[in-house]
Amino acid sequence: MTIFDAAPRDAKLTLHPDFAVATVDPRLFGSFVEHLGRCVYTGIFEPEHPTADEDGLRTDALALIRELGVTLVRYPGGNFVSGYRWEDGVGPAPARPRRLEPAWHTVETNRFGLDEFARFAEKAGVEPMMAVNLGTRGLQEACDLLEYANHPGGTAWSELRRSHGADKPYGFRLWCLGNEMDGPWQIGHKSAEEYGALAAATARAMRLIDPDLSLVACGSSSRGMPTFGSWEAAVLDHAFDEVDYISCHAYYEEQDGDVDSFLASAADMDSFIEGVVATADHVAAKRRSAKRINISFDEWNVWYASRPWNNGGEAPGAEAWPVAPRQLEDVYNVTDAVVVGSLLISLLRHADRVTAACLAQLVNVIAPIMTEPGGPAWRQTTFYPFAEAARYGRGQVLQLQLESPTYDTAKHGTVPLLHSAVVLGEDGVLTIFAVNRDTSVPLRVTADLRAFGALGPVEYTVLADADRLAANTLTQPDRVVPRAAAGARVEGGQLTVELPALSWNTIRISRA
Numbered sequence: 001m002t003i004f005d006a007a008p009r010d011a012k013l014t015l016h017p018d019f020a021v022a023t024v025d026p027r028l029f030g031s032f033v034e035h036l037g038r039c040v041y042t043g044i045f046e047p048e049h050p051t052a053d054e055d056g057l058r059t060d061a062l063a064l065i066r067e068l069g070v071t072l073v074r075y076p077g078g079n080f081v082s083g084y085r086w087e088d089g090v091g092p093a094p095a096r097p098r099r100l101e102p103a104w105h106t107v108e109t110n111r112f113g114l115d116e117f118a119r120f121a122e123k124a125g126v127e128p129m130m131a132v133n134l135g136t137r138g139l140q141e142a143c144d145l146l147e148y149a150n151h152p153g154g155t156a157w158s159e160l161r162r163s164h165g166a167d168k169p170y171g172f173r174l175w176c177l178g179n180e181m182d183g184p185w186q187i188g189h190k191s192a193e194e195y196g197a198l199a200a201a202t203a204r205a206m207r208l209i210d211p212d213l214s215l216v217a218c219g220s221s222s223r224g225m226p227t228f229g230s231w232e233a234a235v236l237d238h239a240f241d242e243v244d245y246i247s248c249h250a251y252y253e254e255q256d257g258d259v260d261s262f263l264a265s266a267a268d269m270d271s272f273i274e275g276v277v278a279t280a281d282h283v284a285a286k287r288r289s290a291k292r293i294n295i296s297f298d299e300w301n302v303w304y305a306s307r308p309w310n311n312g313g314e315a316p317g318a319e320a321w322p323v324a325p326r327q328l329e330d331v332y333n334v335t336d337a338v339v340v341g342s343l344l345i346s347l348l349r350h351a352d353r354v355t356a357a358c359l360a361q362l363v364n365v366i367a368p369i370m371t372e373p374g375g376p377a378w379r380q381t382t383f384y385p386f387a388e389a390a391r392y393g394r395g396q397v398l399q400l401q402l403e404s405p406t407y408d409t410a411k412h413g414t415v416p417l418l419h420s421a422v423v424l425g426e427d428g429v430l431t432i433f434a435v436n437r438d439t440s441v442p443l444r445v446t447a448d449l450r451a452f453g454a455l456g457p458v459e460y461t462v463l464a465d466a467d468r469l470a471a472n473t474l475t476q477p478d479r480v481v482p483r484a485a486a487g488a489r490v491e492g493g494q495l496t497v498e499l500p501a502l503s504w505n506t507i508r509i510s511r512a
């Protein structure tokens with residue numbers, strides 16, 4: 001019996017247009033470009049590629065990035081930023097220094113740097129999210145970078161930018177104050193007290209140069225960190241008045257064949273978000289402040305971190321420092337795509353406090369887009385849930401009353417089989433994103449939509465496959481794609497749809 005033959009179970013949604021969680025911030029659909037593996041070199045940037053433009057950018061990759069719907073791109077790291085000298089990546093490319101890059105044990109050529117990234121962001125139609133190095137460097141270097149990027153002219157750094165061909169300032173508005181500074185693996189790792197004081201001082205200095213900034217303080221790099229909770233509290237005790245966001249980072253993978261826990265990964269994301277919100281609000285309460293610190297979930301994805309960093313190849317010796325090697329090039333299957341969709345649902349359901357987020361990363365490195373040097377670019381399975389959420393998840397996230405069968409997991413306790421978010425779009429279209437976590441049985445869902453009045457046509461696409469390990473590859477780039485499905489109908493103000501086992505579903509209902 002295939003996964004589509006078993007008798008379905010039943011679940012129910014109830015919602016009302018007057019009861020909303022929040023309006024989705026466009027920054028929720030961000031991604032991440034780090035100088036890691038082939039994300040930059042032979043990913044977005046390959047001057048020798050047949051499709052390369054005058055800036056060395058791969059136009060085939062740019063086309064897929066635009067199709068993905070990314071709104072925001074964080075740069076240049078990640079672990080990379082904690083040892084990065086931004087000045088190495090500006091000015092004439094032939095004169096730029098080659099440096100050892102200890103975070104990922106490579107050589108950085110600096111052929112691609114700040115100015116190239118600014119041009120990439122403009123062509124991709126994304127907002128830049130810049131990170132400053134608070135690992136090996138600090139306040140002064142952050143201010144120098146800000147002056148180079150944002151000051152109109154008439155000073156040493158701003159005139160240097162103009163001499164490099166950028167007459168107008170870049171006007172970067174969103175900045176990360178370091179990266180994962182709670183992690184012992186981080187170059188320049190600091191205690192919460194050390195980092196909190198440095199972040200607050202850097203933020204104050206940066207605002208003296210450009211008051212109109214949004215600033216992100218480093219939160220815990222995972223919910224499993226021993227300092228989780230206490231780190232956020234200590235950092236915000238120092239920096240609460242100076243920052244707008246605190247960050248969360250989370251990665252998930254299927255381990256030891258425990259697919260049930262993997263499919264429930266969003267339950268952990270929910271707890272992570274809610275714990276950080278509680279901590280931030282506790283700091284606000286202590287200060288008797290009405291200010292709300294929002295969350296920048298600026299690294300999240302499925303990442304098979306337990307696999308070798310170079311995808312199964314023999315790890316190089318200490319003397320080997322390659323340039324842009326193949327690192328972290330996970331190939332994603334149907335199950336991974338369903339989990340990514342579920343994580344997107346969690347972000348949408350917390351849109352009142354998660355107002356920026358970045359799928360990590362964008363190309364080649366644990367990414368929805370893959371490229372081959374000199375060859376083609378293609379979409380991974382995870383491309384599709386993100387693209388659909390970015391396209392249709394604009395508007396108001398509605399509150400849901402959800403009734404669903406549940407199942408037990410080893411890692412996350414008891415969770416519902418149905419995971420869903422509903423967005424009332426700016427165009428008046430109602431979009432239901434839904435995941436069926438059951439690996440063998442369809443789920444019949446009814447949604448009470450009587451409060452929405454007369455409803456029009458229903459469009460329904462589903463991403464599922466009889467082989468949950470099916471993936472898109474260089475030789476089969478379209479093995480897994482969303483497909484139009486029948487069987488979703490609205491009668492008497494009630495939607496009925498049957499979700500296949502282990503599936504990501506997008507249902508769009510026009511209002512008559």
